[in-house]
Amino acid sequence: MIYSLIIVICLVVFIFAGAFFAKKQYEQLILWLRRDATREEKPHLTGRWKEITDYVERLLKQRNQENQHTIDQLNKLLGAIQVSPNGVLLLDKDHKIEWCNDTAAKLFHLDRELDKQQYITNLIRMPEFVDYIESQQYQQPLKLTQGIDEKKLMLQLHPYDEGRLLLLVNDITQIERIEKMRRNFVADVSHEIRTPLAVLNGFIETMQNLPLSEEERSRYLDLMYQQGRRMQSLVSDLLTLARLEDSTPPPMDQWIASDAILDHTKNTVQELSAGHHTITIHADAKALIAGNESELISAVANIAVNAVRYTKEGGCIEISFLLVDGEGVFRVKDTGQGIPAQHIKNLTQRFYRIDKSRSRETGGTGLGLSIVKHVLSRHGGHLDIESVEGKGSIFSLLFPSQRIKNIN
Structure with a gap:
């Protein structure tokens, strides 16, 4: 009888001890999960409780890996949007800014951090934009003219996620x-x-x-x-x-002699002048010029032909080539009618003429100087014009030193 009682007591003690031990392990498991199972060290459990903690740990690691992959993909997407040439803004249901890329911040003069959660209509105060965003009619884009430089912007709103708005904006100034x-x-x-x-x-x-x-x-x-x-x-x-x-950019490995260009120009202007002008051709230096031969000849000849056309009979025309600080310079000087100062800056525009009737009489199309400007731009050069009304003009075609090879 006594032995039976001892056995029962031992069983009861064993059961209560097991229950107490299980409760302790359960509490350690719950505490681990509540604190942050991904950061806290896993508790030292035994038996089934260890199996449970190992299984939970595997699930948490798998979830964290999936979450990290999602975050990485989102960051890549935001990175791509960040470098986009188009402006992107995300607006919440109340039209507050949730996020914008650098392009949008630059176009609208926003601070990406300070202006977050600000009402977009408080930052873009143009009435047409406020009417557009309040109309909820976003099928057509909206054109805006912004700032004293009259920058042209094209923007459109796209609803998403139950009330949120995606605002896309493009700078169309150059296109316009x-x-x-x-x-x-x-x-x-x-x-x-x-x-x-x-x-x-x-x-x-x-x-x-x-x-x-x-x-x-x-x-x-x-x-x-x-x-x-x-x-x-x-x-x-x-x-x-x-x-x-x-056409493609002119080559850097094809060379034409400056003397050849002068000779071609001389033949052209002498034929056009027909002996009615005093024409002088000289070179202070000799060089090779890298580029497109026909374009270079055309540019210098265009300037020389204009000198003949706008210089009266008996006038003088001087065409020369020289080197100045490593640059190659073709210079055409005439004793013609000269150019009023207010017209000089517009001379290279297409169809720009100071005296339309005079230009048509001489056979000009109004495109010659525009062609010269394009040729020089393609060769990295520029056109310099000096003129005194009634006394004549000096046109200088300057080519950069990297396209000049001195052969004196």
Whole structure:
């Protein structure tokens, strides 16, 4: 009997001890989980409790790896958006800024940290933008003109995630400028071609409907030929400009002698002048110039031809080549009518003329100096113009030292 009682007591003590030990291990497990199982050291448990902690630890490591992979992918995505040339802003349901990239911050003059959680309409106060964001009609983009420099912005809102908004913004200033230039260019070309076409049509109609003497017919045909040549020159110059804008950069390993360019220019201007001007050609130095031969010859010849056209009979034209601080300089000096100071900065614009009637009389298309500017720009050079009205002009075509090889 006593032995049975001892056995029962031992069993009860064993059960309570086991229960107490299990409770302690359970409490250690719960405490580990509550504190942060990923950071705290795993408790030293035994039996099934150890199996449970090992299993939980494996699950937590797997979850952390998945979370880290997601975070890495998100950071890569945000990094890509960060370097995007387009501005990106994320707005919450109340139109407060949650995040923006550097491009958007720059375009709207925002501070990415200080302006976070600020109302976008408090930072972009333009009435058209406020109306746009409050209209909730985001199918079409909105164009804005911003700042004293009149920067053109194109922006559009895209709803997502039950009330949030994605704002995309692009700087279209350059696109708008190019489009305006294109429209003006088309208008200028149309205007330039319209005049000779009208003259040709008038002469053709006259010759068809009126009895003309042989002398009158010959004179009309001569005038028609002149207008046809004028249109031909215009189209040729337009094609030259298009080719310059679209072609690859000029080579650095093809060389043309400065003397060859001067000789070609001399032949061109002497033929055009027909002995009506005093033309002087000289070189203070000899050099090789790296680049496109036909473009270089065309640029210098264009300037020299203009000198002939705008210098009265008996005037002097001096064409020279020299080296200045390593740069190669073709210089064309004339005793022509000169250029008013206010016109000099605009001379290289397409179809820009000081005296339109004078230019047309001399056969100019208004594109010559624009072609020269493009050639020089492609070769890393620039055009310098000095002129005194009534006394003449000096045009200098300067080429950088890296394209010049002195052969004196």
